[in-house]
Amino acid sequence: MKKFRLGKNWLYIPLIAMAVFYLIPMYVMLVTGFKSFAEVDLKTMWNLPQGIHFDNYIEAYSKLAPSLWNSFIMVIPAAVISSMLGSLNGYILAKWKFRGADFIFPFILFGMFIPYQSILIPLVIFINNTLRPIGLGGIPALILAHIIYGIPITTLTFRNYYAGIPQELLEAAKIDGADMLGIYRHILLPLSIPSFVVVLIWQFTSAWNDFLFAVVLTGNRSWPITVALNNMAGSQIIAWNVQMAGSLLAALPTLLVYIFLGRYFLRGLLAGSLKG
Amino acid sequence: MSRDKDRYLSILLISPSILAVLIFIYGFIAWSVRVSLSEWKGLNPDYTWAGLKNYINLFSDPRFHVDIRNTLIFTGVFVVGSILLGFFLAVMLDQGLKGEGFFRSLFLFPMAISYIVTGVVWRWLMNPAEGDRLSGFNLLFSYLHLDFLINKWHTTENWGIAAIALAAIWQMSGYTMAIYLAGLRSIPDELREAARIDGANELQIYRHIILPLLSPVTLSALIILGHMSLKVFDLIIAVAGKQLPLDVPAIYMWQTTFDGLFYGRGAAIGILLLVSVAVLIIPYIRYTLKTETQQ
Numbered sequence: 228m229k230k231f232r233l234g235k236n237w238l239y240i241p242l243i244a245m246a247v248f249y250l251i252p253m254y255v256m257l258v259t260g261f262k263s264f265a266e267v268d269l270k271t272m273w274n275l276p277q278g279i280h281f282d283n284y285i286e287a288y289s290k291l292a293p294s295l296w297n298s299f300i301m302v303i304p305a306a307v308i309s310s311m312l313g314s315l316n317g318y319i320l321a322k323w324k325f326r327g328a329d330f331i332f333p334f335i336l337f338g339m340f341i342p343y344q345s346i347l348i349p350l351v352i353f354i355n356n357t358l359r360p361i362g363l364g365g366i367p368a369l370i371l372a373h374i375i376y377g378i379p380i381t382t383l384t385f386r387n388y389y390a391g392i393p394q395e396l397l398e399a400a401k402i403d404g405a406d407m408l409g410i411y412r413h414i415l416l417p418l419s420i421p422s423f424v425v426v427l428i429w430q431f432t433s434a435w436n437d438f439l440f441a442v443v444l445t446g447n448r449s450w451p452i453t454v455a456l457n458n459m460a461g462s463q464i465i466a467w468n469v470q471m472a473g474s475l476l477a478a479l480p481t482l483l484v485y486i487f488l489g490r491y492f493l494r495g496l497l498a499g500s501l502k503g
Numbered sequence: 504m505s506r507d508k509d510r511y512l513s514i515l516l517i518s519p520s521i522l523a524v525l526i527f528i529y530g531f532i533a534w535s536v537r538v539s540l541s542e543w544k545g546l547n548p549d550y551t552w553a554g555l556k557n558y559i560n561l562f563s564d565p566r567f568h569v570d571i572r573n574t575l576i577f578t579g580v581f582v583v584g585s586i587l588l589g590f591f592l593a594v595m596l597d598q599g600l601k602g603e604g605f606f607r608s609l610f611l612f613p614m615a616i617s618y619i620v621t622g623v624v625w626r627w628l629m630n631p632a633e634g635d636r637l638s639g640f641n642l643l644f645s646y647l648h649l650d651f652l653i654n655k656w657h658t659t660e661n662w663g664i665a666a667i668a669l670a671a672i673w674q675m676s677g678y679t680m681a682i683y684l685a686g687l688r689s690i691p692d693e694l695r696e697a698a699r700i701d702g703a704n705e706l707q708i709y710r711h712i713i714l715p716l717l718s719p720v721t722l723s724a725l726i727i728l729g730h731m732s733l734k735v736f737d738l739i740i741a742v743a744g745k746q747l748p749l750d751v752p753a754i755y756m757w758q759t760t761f762d763g764l765f766y767g768r769g770a771a772i773g774i775l776l777l778v779s780v781a782v783l784i785i786p787y788i789r790y791t792l793k794t795e796t797q798q
Contacts, residue, residue, distance in 0.1 A: 235598050235599075235600060236600075238595050238598060238600060239600065241591075241595065242595055242596075242600070242606055245592060245606075245610070246606060246609050246610075248673070249609055249610055249612070249613065249673065249677075250609070251628070252613075252621070252624045252625065252628065252673070255624060255627070255628065256624055269627075269630065269632075269636070269638035269639075270635075270636070270637070270638060270642070272627070272638055272639065272642065273642065273643060273646070312520055315516055315517070315520075316517055316520050319513045319514075319516060319517045320517070323509070323510065323513035325510065325513065325514050325517075331521060332792070333788050333789070333792060334524070334529070335520075335521075335524050336788050337528075337781075337784065337785065337788060338524055338528040340730055340780055340784040341528065341532070341777060341780065342733065342734045342753065342773065342776040342777055342780055344734075344752075344753055344756045344757070344769075344772065344773035344776050344777075345531075345532055345535050345773040345774055345776060345777035346527065346528065346531035346532060346535060346773075347535075347756075347757075347760070347773060348534075348535055348538055348760060348766060348769060348770050348773070349530075349531040349534040349535055349538075350527070350531060351761075352548075353531075375523050375524075375527045376527070376528075378520050378523060378524055379524070382520070406508070406509055406512075407509035407512050407513055408512065432615060435617070436616070436617030436618070436619070437617075438617065438618065438619050438736070438737040438740070439736060439737065439753075439757075442757075443757075443761060453617050453619040453737070456619055456620065456623060457619050457622075457623070457737075457740060457741050460622075460623040460626065460741060461744055467627050470623055470627070471623075471624065471627070473623075474620045474623045474624050477617065477619070477620050478615075478616045478617070478620045481615045481616065481617075482612065482615055482616065484615065485611075485612055485614075485615035486612075489608055489611070492611075492614075492615065493611065493681060496611075496614065496678060496681060497681065497682065497685065
C-alpha cells in the first residue's frame, strides 16, 4: 500500500465495472445451475434462482461423470511424469551442460509454441500403428501425448529455476564426494518443491483443458471432459441449463486449483512467456 | 574418473527427452511436410509425389481465403483488445489501492478455465435470437436501455469472428495484465519521482517514461497473443461448431483431414500454420535467449 492516495479512490469505479464483466459468465453458470427445471427459461436467464435446486447439476453429472473420471485418470499421471522429466532435464541443462546443450535448448523451446496441427497426422498414424493394437489407444495415448509435448515447458521452467541456484553449492557437494544423481536427490530436489508445484499445476491445467489431442486420440468411452462437454453443447436434445451446470463441473477442478494455489499458477503463466 | 561418469550419466538421462523431441516434434514435422507434398486422400496412405500442388490449391481455395480473413480479424481484435485492456487493468492495479490482490485474482481466473467451457457459456451469452426470444447479453442490453448495442454476435455477417475474439479477450486479458503488472513493478519508483520533480504530470510520465520502458513487455504480449490467434480452434468449435463463416485454418485442417480424409491438404494447412507461427516465435526465442546470456 505504498502509494495510497485518497484521490485515487475513483479508480474503484472502473475496477468494479471490469470485475462485473469478468464475473458475468460465472454468474450465469452458477445461477442457471441452481435453478429448478421449472424456472429455467432463456428469457429469465439473468434472474436469481428461487431457492437452491440441484436438478441441473445432477443431470449434468449423470451425463458427464464417466468423462470427468477419464480426465482425472489422464491428467494425474500426465502431470506427474512430465514434471519429473522436466526436473531432470532442467537440472542437466542448467548444471551439467554437455557440449551442444546451449545449441539444443532453443530447439526444445520451439516445441512449446508449435501448432499441433503440424504434427497431428503423424501422431494419429503413430498411435494407430503402435499403441492401439496393443490396447493402449485412448487414454494411455493421450497421456503419452501430454507428456511428450509437455517436455519443452516443463524443461524450461525447471532449467530457469535451477540456473538460479549457486554453482558453489554443487561444487561443495562434489568435494564432499556427491555424484551427479546424489546432488540432484539430496540438494536440488528438496530445493525445487516450489517449482514442482508450479509445473504440476501448469501441466494439470493444460492437460485438463486440452481439446485438440483429446478429440483426435480418444473415442466415445475414453473422452475426457472437454470433448464430452463440447458434444453435449452441440447436441440438440440437452437443454442449455444442463450445459451451464456441466460447464461448471468441467471448470471446477482447475478453478479450485487456481483459487487455492493461484500464486503458483501465476508463476507458471509467466514462465510460459519464457521469462522464468 | 567420476567426473566423466557423471557427464555420461547426465547425457544418458537427458537423451530420452531429446530423442522424444527429435522424433515427436521434428520427425513428425518432417513427416507432415512429406504428407503435404503427396496425393494422399482417403483412408490408405498414398505418398505419390504431388509437389506443391496442395499448397497451390489452398491459395486458390475460397474456404482458405475465408480462413485467412477470419484469422486476420480475430488477431486484430484479440491482440489489440487484450493488450489495451490488460495494460489499463495493470496501471489501475499498480496505484496501490486496497483490494489489489482480490482484483488481480479476479481478472486472472478465466485463464484457469478451458476454451471449451468459455465457449459453451459464451455461446448462450451471445445468443443472437431476436424479438421476444431475446436472451444473453442482448437481453441485458435491453434491460439497461442500451438497445443500440443489441447485435447478432458471432452470427453477424462477415465479422462474426470478432465476437469470438471478445470471448478470447475475456479469457486472456488477465494474462496481459499480469505481465504488464510485473513490468510496472520492475520500474524503480525513483524514475517517476525524478520526472515529477522535473515537473512532468502523470500522463507525461506514462507516455515518455513508462510506456517506452514497457516496450519489451508489449513485444512479448504481441508475439504470445499473436501466435495464439493463429492457433485458435477450441473456442470457435465450442461457440459455433464447424461453421463456414467462422472457419479458421486450424478447423479446416481438422475437418478436411479427419472428416474429409484429405490428408495431403490437411498436412499442408498444418505446415502453413507452423511457418506462420515460426516467423513470430523464432526471432522471439533468439532475442530472449540472447538477453538472458547478457544478464
